[in-house]
Each structure stands twice: as structure tokens, then as C-alpha cells.
Amino acid sequence: MSKPADCFVDMKDVTVYRSGRILLSELSLTLKQGQMIVLKGANGCGKSSLLRSMMGYLPFKTGYLLINQEDCTDDRELFHDEAVYLGHHNGLKPSLTLRENLHLIYAMTKGEALSDACLHHATDQFTMTALLDDPVKYFSSGQLRRAALCRFPLLEKPLWLMDEPTVGLDMDNKNSLAALMKNHLESQGSILLATHEDVDVEGQIIDLHQFKANLHAGDKSLEDWIS
Numbered sequence: 239m240s241k242p243a244d245c246f247v248d249m250k251d252v253t254v255y256r257s258g259r260i261l262l263s264e265l266s267l268t269l270k271q272g273q274m275i276v277l278k279g280a281n282g283c284g285k286s287s288l289l290r291s292m293m294g295y296l297p298f299k300t301g302y303l304l305i306n307q308e309d310c311t312d313d314r315e316l317f318h319d320e321a322v323y324l325g326h327h328n329g330l331k332p333s334l335t336l337r338e339n340l341h342l343i344y345a346m347t348k349g350e351a352l353s354d355a356c357l358h359h360a361t362d363q364f365t366m367t368a369l370l371d372d373p374v375k376y377f378s379s380g381q382l383r384r385a386a387l388c389r390f391p392l393l394e395k396p397l398w399l400m401d402e403p404t405v406g407l408d409m410d411n412k413n414s415l416a417a418l419m420k421n422h423l424e425s426q427g428s429i430l431l432a433t434h435e436d437v438d439v440e441g442q443i444i445d446l447h448q449f450k451a452n453l454h455a456g457d458k459s460l461e462d463w464i465s
């Protein structure tokens with residue numbers, strides 16, 4: 239197996255599968271430190287499914303998946319050590335306050351207690367510090383998204399997997415998010431972003447349409463893949 243030295247994520251010959259259907263096939267990508275890849279494509283083409291598959295939440299077949307030159311094809315623990323993921327769901331407990339939610343996320347991810355300085359560093363990015371002691375169930379949709387986005391500066395991991403992060407954000411907060419992403423890239427972090435929106439951050443665009451497979455259950459190729 240070749241292991242390019244300058245690639246933070248190196249993925250070869252990926253097949254993404256969902257509900258008896260292969261969505262994407264023969265997809266390979268490399269992501270370097272300080273680089274962003276923007277996944278584009280029509281509704282339903284498999285952008286979210288690809289990100290979820292990389293996290294190990296959906297079935298996924300690949301030649302290999304390397305993170306920081308370590309093979310995590312069959313074991314995502316190494317991948318989770320390096321990555322923060324935010325999908326369409328905000329992943330927050332409604333009955334807990336924002337402070338309690340972020341303490342929980344931090345403890346579950348890092349296995350240690352969160353300091354106030356680290357907490358405020360994260361919530362200040364999205365002007366959420368004043369809402370730290372409010373139960374999340376009272377947040378507006380934009381406030382919920384901002385609260386969920388706090389996990390990126392909070393957890394300080396090198397790889398960000400972001401699925402439509404700007405949904406529900408007003409212009410000021412879109413600008414704050416773009417500034418945060420630029421800062422992450424300048425600090426040699428890496429970003430895989432799925433979005434339909436234009437984001438004011440430079441990145442390499444990959445249109446997933448070119449990897450569209452659409453093989454249905456019963457197709458020989460799908461049976462080959464499952465077997």
C-alpha cells in the first residue's frame with residue numbers, strides 16, 4: 239500500500255452503500271493539511287452519506303482509508319481521534335443547558351474536564367457565551383446550529399467534517415464561521431465540507447456526480463460488492 243507523506247486523509251476506491259443501493263463508487267480523494275475539499279452535487283447524490291461513512295456510521299467499502307498515514311480502513315478509532323463531525327442533526331440534548339452540553343461533548347470526546355477558558359474560547363466564536371446557562375430546548379434554529387458548531391473550536395482536532403454547517407445561520411454568523419474555517423486552515427487543519435452554499439473560504443471542489451453509481455439490489459455488481 240502506498241502512503242503519500244503529505245496527505246492527512248488518503249482514501250482510495252470508496253464505495254458508499256445505502257438502502258440496497260450503491261450511491262458512489264470508485265471515489266478516491268486526498269486531503270492535505272491546510273486544505274479544504276468542498277463536496278458538491280445534487281440532492282440525494284450521497285454527500286452526507288460519504289461523510290457518515292468516513293466516520294464509520296454507514297457501510298462503506300474501500301481499498302483503504304488512511305488518516306495521518308495510519309490505516310483506519312477497518313478500525314475508525316484512529317480516525318475519531320483526529321476528526322470532529324457535524325451532520326444535519328445538532329447532536330445536543332434539549333433538556334441540558336449549552337454549558338452542560340459542551341461539558342458532556344468534551345468529556346465524552348477527550349475523557350477529561352473542560353476548563354472555563356476553553357469553553358468561552360469556543361462559545362465566543364459564535365457569540366453564544368451569554369446563552370451558556372439556557373436550556374438548549376429554548377434556542378432558535380440558528381442558535382441551535384451555532385451551539386452545535388461550537389464543538390469545532392472546542393475539541394481542537396485537525397480534521398473537520400462539516401455537513402451543511404451554514405443552514406439557519408444569519409450573515410454575521412456565516413462570516414464568523416468562514417473566519418473560523420480560514421483560521422483552522424491557516425493553522426494546518428483540514429476540512430471536508432458538504433454544502434450547496436457558496437462559502438467564502440478557498441477549497442478544492444469535488445462534484446460527486448462523477449462517482450454516481452445507482453446500482454440497485456439484484457444488480458450483479460451490488461451482489462459482488464456485498465459478497
Ligand SMILES: Nc1ncnc2c1ncn2[C@@H]1O[C@H](COP(=O)(O)OP(=O)(O)OP(=O)(O)O)[C@@H](O)[C@H]1O
Nearest residue numbers: 256257261279280281282283284285286287288432
Ligand atoms: N436514513 C436513510 N435511510 C435510507 N436511505 C436514505 C437515508 N437517508 C438518505 N437516504 C438516501 O441516500 C441517498 C443519499 O442521501 P444523502 O443524504 O447522502 O445525499 P446528499 O447528497 O447529502 O443530499 P442533500 O443535498 O439533499 O443533503 C438518497 O437517495 C437518500 O434517499
